[in-house]
Amino acid sequence: MSLTGYDAPIEGTIADDAAKVAALRRTKVIATGALALCVAVYAIAKYFEPILPWLGFVAAFAEAATIGGLADWYAVVALFRRPLGLPIPHTAIIPENQNRIADNLGRFIEVNFLAPGPVREKLNEVDFAALVADWLSDPERAAGLSRFVARLVPQTLSAIERSGLRDFVTQRIVEQVEKVPVAPLAAELLSAFTDDRRHQKLFDEFTKVVGRFLADDEALAAMREKIREELPTVFNLFRADAYLLKKIVASTGLLLEEVRADPHHPMRQEFDRFVLNFLEKLRTSRDYAKRAEKLKRDFLARPELRELAQDMWESLRSVIEHDASAPKSMIREHLAGMFVEVGRHLASDRKIRADMNQGFVVALASFVESQKSGVSGFIADQVKRWDLAQLTRLIEMNIGRDLQYIRFNGMLIGGMAGLMLYVGELLFLAN
Structure with missing residues (x-):
């Protein structure tokens, strides 16, 4: 031996x-x-x-x-x-004295070579970040690393499913969403939308929709039938329904044109007041807040939402696995480019390199400190087996x-x- x-x-x-x-x-x-x-x-x-x-x-x-x-x-x-x-x-x-020499040798190495001070001092001499940057900046190495990561994708996704991590993350997300007050958040989002009267574009689109509705033959026929039902029979003999419908459509169309042409039309001002009042109630009204919270809870509790999340996960997994195994994988291509870019940025940023090196020193020094007694025992055991x-x-x-x-x-x-x-x-x- x-x-x-x-x-x-x-x-x-x-x-x-x-x-x-x-x-x-x-x-x-x-x-x-x-x-x-x-x-x-x-x-x-x-x-x-x-x-x-x-x-x-x-x-x-x-x-x-x-x-x-x-x-x-x-x-x-x-x-x-x-x-x-x-x-x-x-x-x-x-x-x-083989056993005693073995034990003393192990302790000597542990105390003198693996002490925290000498270990940190030696680790501080190594520029780990520069080594990582040089390694990642090489396109061939970055491509090899991307292929390695891509091969791990299916196993990683399967491990996530088996471990229950997906359900755990989903549950944590739902819990965090439940803690967020919906009404004030919606008010802030809508306030950003109403800046510079951008909500008026929505009003313009509404007038266009109404205009298209009034120009639709089927819609006009339905309106005429409704008018016919409401009018007395004697008026229908004189085709009053057609007259009234024509007047309504013409008046409405003229009004919509006036609204679209005039940025300060009273209807626009009324729409402004409605929107601002609605936003204020979202911010301050307890009743609105309760309604919004109820809608949120009802929405999160619906089974369709969980089914949608499951379908989205399955679709995402299928796309990722198919692309990862393809000869020309977009995932591998983007990963390789990302690794090269990370290497270049790391090489040019001294502060990040310094922080990264400090992290390496702390991590490796802690690892050596936790394992040095095991190293001492390993050396002693090996010497005893000689x-x-x-x-x-x-x-x-x-x-x-x-x-x-x-x-x-x-x-x-x-x-x-x-x-x-x-x-x-x-x-x-x-x-």
Whole structure:
């Protein structure tokens, strides 16, 4: 099993690993040879010291260098395994303390690398908004994003229906509409319509409708029949109904022409007074307000309204799904254009980018803060799952060569210390 718990190795390429292993082996051989050389020099110097007294200095240096080399060899080996396989306490430090190392490593990363201060500081160095702007400004990427969004449309619509979100939103909209007072709102809307006497255009249209009605043969026949029914029989013998109808139509037509030609006609003024009075009552009359609220409640409660909303939803869904799956989709085209435009605006607006970056920092920092204990536990669990043999091999392969130089330093420092002690001993005895 690899150190990560997966099949892919993490040591690097096979060639790199082989080179590291070869370099480590050469360093070990040189260090061991240097230790053996110290032992040999010590033995030779001690043997010829009675003949050549100055060899005492060499013997002292070689003796201390041997001790230092052996001590550092022991220290280096004890990190990874038991020296000579002996069950010596406090050896094989890394394998024996794997769980403690794992826990401490996880806590170290959590406290030092995932603390709020360093995380926010590092996140503030990244211009997330610029990255988003550059990504969206690319037409190909924007088109790809639009295709991805379009593919999600059917699933999104189905999810909305299954989740009850559509009914929930509809109900909330109805509740909000029920809270809105209709009469004052209608008064304000109509007041905007009556500005600059624009309601008189509606009055003009009304006169045209009446004029067309009076010119309609079927309408005139119905009016004549009604007049005939109301007149005494003797008048009908003299065709009084036709006379009266002709007079009524002529008078009405003449009046309508006068009204249309005169912007200050008394009928227009009367219509103005009627409209203004109606608007005032809408604003202030409790009776009108009650009537308007009742009409609103009756309208919202009608089943036809819900059926209409259902039909509108089904039609909208059908149109969206059909367009999203079409080879030349208007939705995809408009989405792609919108994404590109958003990217360009974002790139040119520093304030929006700054606000967006701050939002990213807050969101990501909060996410890291909420998940850092989990990251710590994940790291610790992964380290605990590492194969000990492979872990030891990996560490030794990457830093073992540097550790071997500790042996050289130990021999050199030990030899110098031994030499100084020997000189001190000679000086002390000389006194």
